[in-house]
Amino acid sequence: MKLRKIDKIHEGRFITRYDLTYETAKGNEKVYEMISRNKNIDCEEALKGKDPEAVVIIVFDEDKEHILINKEFRMPTGQWIYNFPAGLIDEGEDAKAAAARELREETGLELIAIDDVIGVSYSAIGFSNEKNICVVGRAKGTFRLSDSEFEEIEQGWYSKEEVAKLLKTEFFAARTQAFCYMWSRS
Secondary structure, X not given: OEEEEEEEEEEOOOOEEEEEEEEOOOOOEEEEEEEEOOOXXXXXXXXXXXXXXXXXEEEEOOOOOOEEEEEEEEOOOOEEEEEOOEEEOOOOOOHHHHHHHHHHHHHOXXXXXXXXXXXXXXXXXXXXXXXXXXXXXXXXXXXXXXXXXXXXXXXEEXXXXXXXXXXXXXXXXXXXXXXXXXXXXX
């Protein structure tokens, strides 16, 4: 595929919609619709981006017996979805600082240890170039409501057995589902 042009279709508050025109290996034209957090994509380098825009927080309790999963009402689906805490990395923050802030904002918990930072990945490669980075660690504290009136979140610590049951009956974000499946079987 060879990128021929990029057209900005609509700039919203948080995302911008683009049409990407490619030439296929057989010489045909393909127009691909996408969204991005970048409001100024005008070339292939900008399309690829540099830094992650978001952080995903994978945390366990202090004894590593339970994993934290948020049950959050997600407007695009119109229903409750199980997902790891996550959020945008603010300007001037690194992934670790963003993880601690987002965890506190969404759950009230304190990030007490960072055990690993997993490399950059894409949030939804089928329609977006948004990159995220996963911070893995441990947390403690008492749950409280999200700081944002626009987020409805029910937080919970789950054992491997509880996670295995939820995976059979509830909707999950794909990254959370995959990680939790592997963790519940370890």
